[in-house]
Amino acid sequence: MNGLVDTVTPRCTRCGLKMMTSAHNDTLCGACQSEPPAFDQTLVVADYAPPIDSLVQDLKFRAQLPLASAFGGLLIRAAGSSLQAADVLLPVPLSRERLEQRGFNQALEIARPLARAWNKPLIIDSCVRTRNTSPQAELPLTQRRVNMRGAFAVRNRRIIENQHVVVVDDVMTTGHTLQELAACLKRHGAAHVSNLVLARTPIR
Ligand SMILES: [Zn+2]
DSSP, rough: OGOOOOSSSOTTTTTBBSSSSSOOOOOHHHHHHSOOOOOSEEEEEEEOOHHHHHHHHHHHHHHHHHHHHHHHHHHHHHHHTTTTTTTEEOOOOOOOOHHHHSOOOOHHHHHHHHHOOOOOOOOOEEEEEOOOOOOGGGHHHHHHHHHHHHOESSSSSGGGOOOOEEEEEEEESSHHHHHHHHHHHHHOSSSEEEEEHHHHHHHS
């Protein structure tokens, strides 16, 4: 699985988008420079492309749960020692409806090995997805930001207040989901939000 990791192409440190030119030695993409997102950092393991896209679908839609620990291992390796200072791990929550339908939250399953390896607590019930938003992939890009508005709520502020929260997810597409979640966490007092994502779609 380690062959899936692309460590060659530089990515924006804020949003994880691949940057083809590093003429100015920039660490931020143009979009993050002009309109900084609510999260502070994004680490991405690989592009959402073959073969990782079908492996992610095997985990999500065919419940191939052993893949979650392999993905967790990739995230641990990608993060190295860069997230040692983090306080808590937050797998992106699913709505109650989606959780009942699928039977598990793939982000939580991927985050479990991280929590064990780093000995950091997992936030499971203190932050929730309050409504069952349309799957982002089914919407035109222009509607995805609107779709996510108000999608998350923090139930126990004390768990994230003044904390460095690492948000764990399987796939990042436009980043609107992670933006909405990070904005919600910051509103409730989180000091720093880092995203740790298995795969990112190559174009915004
Ligand atoms: Zn960026």
